[in-house]
Amino acid sequence: MNQLVNSLVTQKSILITGGAGGVGKTTAAAALGTIAALETDRKVLVLTVDPAKRLADAMGLAKFGNVVTKVDLSGFGERSPKGELYAAMLDTKASWDDLVIRYAPNMRVRGEILANPIYRNISSRFVQSHDYIAMESLYDLYNKGDFDLLIVDTPPSRNAMDFLDAPERMADFFSSKLLRWITAPYRSRLVATAFKPFYQVADRIIGSDFLEQVAEFFILFQSMYDGFIERGKSVSALLRSDVTSFLVVTSPEYLPMREAEFFLGALRERHLNLGALIVNRSLPYYLGDQNAIQIAQRLIADSEILVKDRFLGVDPRIMRGVLSEIGSTYLDFSNLYGQQHNLLATLLVDKAKVLATPYLETDVADLTSLERIGSNLDFVKF
Ligand SMILES: Nc1ncnc2c1ncn2[C@@H]1O[C@H](COP(=O)(O)OP(=O)(O)OP(=O)(O)O)[C@@H](O)[C@H]1O
Ligand SMILES: [Mg+2]
Numbered sequence: 001m002n003q004l005v006n007s008l009v010t011q012k013s014i015l016i017t018g019g020a021g022g023v024g025k026t027t028a029a030a031a032l033g034t035i036a037a038l039e040t041d042r043k044v045l046v047l048t049v050d051p052a053k054r055l056a057d058a059m060g061l062a063k064f065g066n067v068v069t070k071v072d073l074s075g076f077g078e079r080s081p082k083g084e085l086y087a088a089m090l091d092t093k094a095s096w097d098d099l100v101i102r103y104a105p106n107m108r109v110r111g112e113i114l115a116n117p118i119y120r121n122i123s124s125r126f127v128q129s130h131d132y133i134a135m136e137s138l139y140d141l142y143n144k145g146d147f148d149l150l151i152v153d154t155p156p157s158r159n160a161m162d163f164l165d166a167p168e169r170m171a172d173f174f175s176s177k178l179l180r181w182i183t184a185p186y187r188s189r190l191v192a193t194a195f196k197p198f199y200q201v202a203d204r205i206i207g208s209d210f211l212e213q214v215a216e217f218f219i220l221f222q223s224m225y226d227g228f229i230e231r232g233k234s235v236s237a238l239l240r241s242d243v244t245s246f247l248v249v250t251s252p253e254y255l256p257m258r259e260a261e262f263f264l265g266a267l268r269e270r271h272l273n274l275g276a277l278i279v280n281r282s283l284p285y286y287l288g289d290q291n292a293i294q295i296a297q298r299l300i301a302d303s304e305i306l307v308k309d310r311f312l313g314v315d316p317r318i319m320r321g322v323l324s325e326i327g328s329t330y331l332d333f334s335n336l337y338g339q340q341h342n343l344l345a346t347l348l349v350d351k352a353k354v355l356a357t358p359y360l361e362t363d364v365a366d367l368t369s370l371e372r373i374g375s376n377l378d379f380v381k382f
Contacts, residue, residue, distance in 0.1 A: 001039055002378050004355060008275045009036035009044075012245045014142060014150045014238070015275060018164075019249035020259040021156035024280035027364045027373060028249045029153040030055060030087075031357075034367055035374030037073060037085035042148040045086045047138065049155045054365035059087040075367060086147070095133040096123035098140075103227035109220055118217040131155070132166040139235045142243075164239065164270060167232035245275030252279055252340035261347050277349050279380065280373075282356035287330075287337035296334065299327030345382055354380045 001009075008015060009032060017025040026048055033046035045068065048061070060069050071085040097114060104110035113119050131154075138152055238244060246267055250260035260277065267274050286292055299306070303320040312319070344354065357377045360369055 001035060001375060002355065004276055004353065004379070005032070005035070005374070005377050006040075008032075008245060008247075009042065009149060010040050012149065012275065013243040014138065014152065015245055015247055016138075016152045016154065016239075017247045017249050017278075018154050018263055020251075020256040023249050023251045023256050024278075024364075025156075025249045026052070026055065026153045027370070028247065028278050028280060028357075029151045030059065031364075031370040031374035031377075032247075033085055033087070033149075033151045034071075034073070034370040036149060036151075037071075037083040038076065038079065038081045038371065040083050042083045043086070043146075044083060044149045044151065045088065045141065045147040046151045046153070047088055047090055047134075047141070048153040049090050049134065052363075052365070054363065056089070058366045058370070061087055061089055071367070073367065076371070083148075090134055090137060092133050093123050095137045099133075099136060100224070103224040103231075105223050109223055113217070113220045116213060116217045116220065118213045119221075122217075132170050135166055135235050135239065136231070139231070139238055142238060164266065164272065167235040167239075170228060170232050240270075240272060242273065245273045247275050247278055249278045249280055251281045252283070252344065254343065257343055257347065264347065264349050274349070274353060277347070277354045278377065279344060279354065279356040281359040282380075283333060283337045283340065284358060285337075285356075285381065287334045288341060293331065293334050296327040296330035299330070300324040303327070341380075344380065351382050352379070354382075356380045 015029075015032065017029045019025050029046050029048060033044045036042055037044045046059070048056075048059075059071050068086050068088040071087050073081040073085055096119075100110060100113050100119075104113060134152065134154060138150060141147065141150055248260050248263050248267070250256045264274065264277065300323075303323040306323060307316045307319045347354075355377045356379075357373050360372060362369060364370060364373060
């Protein structure tokens with residue numbers, strides 16, 4: 001195991017992957033969990049969001065859904081795992097309900113919130129609420145202390161750092177003017193009279209009782225305000241503390257790298273700890289090797305000399321074509337590797353924290369490929 005990977009999985013308690021859509025955040029989280037459980041004595045939980053179906057199957061998540069499930073690592077033959085691996089899928093709705101149950105001032109409010117149609121929609125469908133609840137569940141799991149290492153996968157979000165700010169945004173939201181404005185008619189008779197015509201029209205357009213439900217929801221929710229604010233602060237503090245490291249995942253192409261750059265900047269601004277920049281699906285480093293490049297050039301330039309008469313019983317003209325095609329394809333890949341490497345070199349990041357892992361020929365859908373990805377993670381040479 002690479003030494004940086006080793007220090008991350010043994011010295012940290014929380015690792016959070018983030019990055020552009022489809023770059024391999026879920027794969028990286030699962031791969032790190034797999035090698036950490038195989039090679040260290042830690043009890044690891046991978047908290048994943050929306051994993052690809054086949055990966056969920058491989059980790060036994062398809063059967064158990066949101067329940068924390070032990071992953072069977074017995075398929076590695078002689079290599080019996082030193083630690084333990086567990087996985088769970090984040091269930092936004094159930095986590096929101098837990099939160100309401102915890103912070104509602106009394107049973108009546110709790111019941112009313114859980115039954116409120118707006119709440120039911122927000123908690124199960126509102127994408128932003130996912131970010132908040134992911135951080136919230138993480139805090140809860142960390143405090144319960146059942147695991148040594150929590151590896152958290154984040155959802156693909158339009159704004160890569162949405163989840164970093166989620167706890168604070170939630171606190172801002174509860175004290176916002178908009179919220180006071182929406183709930184005002186329901187809190188004061190005077191304002192209610194003034195707004196009546198507006199609400200009547202709005203209800204006719206949007207559907208009856210909609211605004212009333214919205215207002216009711218927020219009034220109920222405000223009763224939990226203090227609990228939320230306090231909790232949000234604790235969650236932020238945990239994300240900033242030394243036990244947590246962020247792993248920015250990218251693929252080596254232009255757009256994901258630009259997004260990674262943005263993400264790295266966001267971590268710096270917020271004084272959050274960068275564990276590593278993981279360049280997933282990297283081309284092999286030997287594509288940049290000068291000796292290899294010279295060989296490829298010779299295959300093209302000297303193909304005449306390299307091919308003896310009827311070498312391997314093949315017509316020399318065909319053989320020459322094959323050799324120079326191999327040479328030029330190799331050079332194409334070398335070029336691509338060079339471009340990707342140069343792009344990587346421009347990122348403002350501590351180069352000792354840049355790790356790469358190769359492009360596997362198959363989809364990553366079993367524990368063996370996860371192990372391969374994890375154990376192949378290695379420093380990029382600059
Ligand atoms: N190194 C790799 N080699 C081959 N295939 C890979 C590699 N890494 C990831 N994949 C494949 O790429 C796809 C996307 O990976 P993954 O689901 O981990 O990305 P993600 O960043 O979590 O995506 P999303 O943003 O949608 O959550 C998956 O099908 C996965 O199996
Ligand atoms: Mg994912």
